[in-house]
Amino acid sequence: MSGRDMNVHKRTAAREAADMVKSGMVVGLGTGSTAAYMIERLGERVAEGLEIFGIPTSDDSEDKAIKAGIPLTDFSAHRRIDIAIDGADEVQRGSLNLIKGLGGALLREKIVAQAAKRFVVIVDGTKPVDLLGERAPVPVEVISFGWECTAERLAACGARGVKPRTDRAGSLFVTDTGNMILDCHFGPIENPEDLVGKIDRIVGVVEHGMFLNMASDVLVATTEGVERWEP
Numbered sequence: 001m002s003g004r005d006m007n008v009h010k011r012t013a014a015r016e017a018a019d020m021v022k023s024g025m026v027v028g029l030g031t032g033s034t035a036a037y038m039i040e041r042l043g044e045r046v047a048e049g050l051e052i053f054g055i056p057t058s059d060d061s062e063d064k065a066i067k068a069g070i071p072l073t074d075f076s077a078h079r080r081i082d083i084a085i086d087g088a089d090e091v092q093r094g095s096l097n098l099i100k101g102l103g104g105a106l107l108r109e110k111i112v113a114q115a116a117k118r119f120v121v122i123v124d125g126t127k128p129v130d131l132l133g134e135r136a137p138v139p140v141e142v143i144s145f146g147w148e149c150t151a152e153r154l155a156a157c158g159a160r161g162v163k164p165r166t167d168r169a170g171s172l173f174v175t176d177t178g179n180m181i182l183d184c185h186f187g188p189i190e191n192p193e194d195l196v197g198k199i200d201r202i203v204g205v206v207e208h209g210m211f212l213n214m215a216s217d218v219l220v221a222t223t224e225g226v227e228r229w230e231p
C-alpha cells in the first residue's frame, strides 16, 4: 500500500470516530498521525457548533487541539472522560489488545484511556496482527536513573533486544513526562497477560505500551471501507 493510501485510510477512520462525538462530551485526544486527523475533524465540528472539552494525551496533541480551536480541560475539572479516541501501532485480531507508544505518548494515553467510558481506536489496515509483537516492539517508559539495570530486567522477560529510544539527533528520547523509552523486541507474544505481569513488577518501569482489554471499539479503514470491531 502506498503512503498516500495509508494516510487516506487513517483519515477515514479518524473522521468516522470524530463524528461519534456529541455535544457535552469530554473527549480524550490521542497522539500520532491518525489521531491528528481526528483532532482536525473535531476542530471543524467545534467551528460548526459542537460543544466539547478535550483532554490531550501529549504536548503535541495539545498544540494541535489549540490550533484547531478545541476548548481544553484537565483532570482537576473532569475525572471522567466520555470518549477517548486514539491510534495504535498494533491491534490484535479478536482480543483487540493493542501496542501503543511508538510516538512516545503511551503513559498519558493509557491514563486517558483508563479514565474513558469508551475508548475508540482508529487504525489503517496495516495495524491488525494475529499476535502482538509481530512487527512492533513494546515501548516501555522507564525512569532514567538505573535504566541500564531496568533494561537487563526487561531482557530477562524474554526481549530479544532492548534499545533505548533516541531522537533524530541521536540523543536519548525524553517523554513529555521526562522519562526514557526502552523499545523491547519480543517478537510474537503468545501470552501478553503473563508478560505484562512480569514487566509491571520491575522497579524503574513507569508504564508499558501494551493496552490489554481497554479498547471498546476499533475502527479499521481499508480500501473496502471502515470495519468496526468490538471485543
Ligand SMILES: O=C[C@H](O)[C@H](O)[C@H](O)COP(=O)(O)O
Pocket: 030, 031, 032, 033, 034, 035, 086, 087, 088, 089, 100, 101, 102, 103, 104, 105, 106, 109
Ligand atoms: O505514542 C504514540 C501513540 O501510541 C500513537 O497513537 C501510535 O504510535 C500510532 O501512531 P500513528 O497513528 O501515527 O501510526
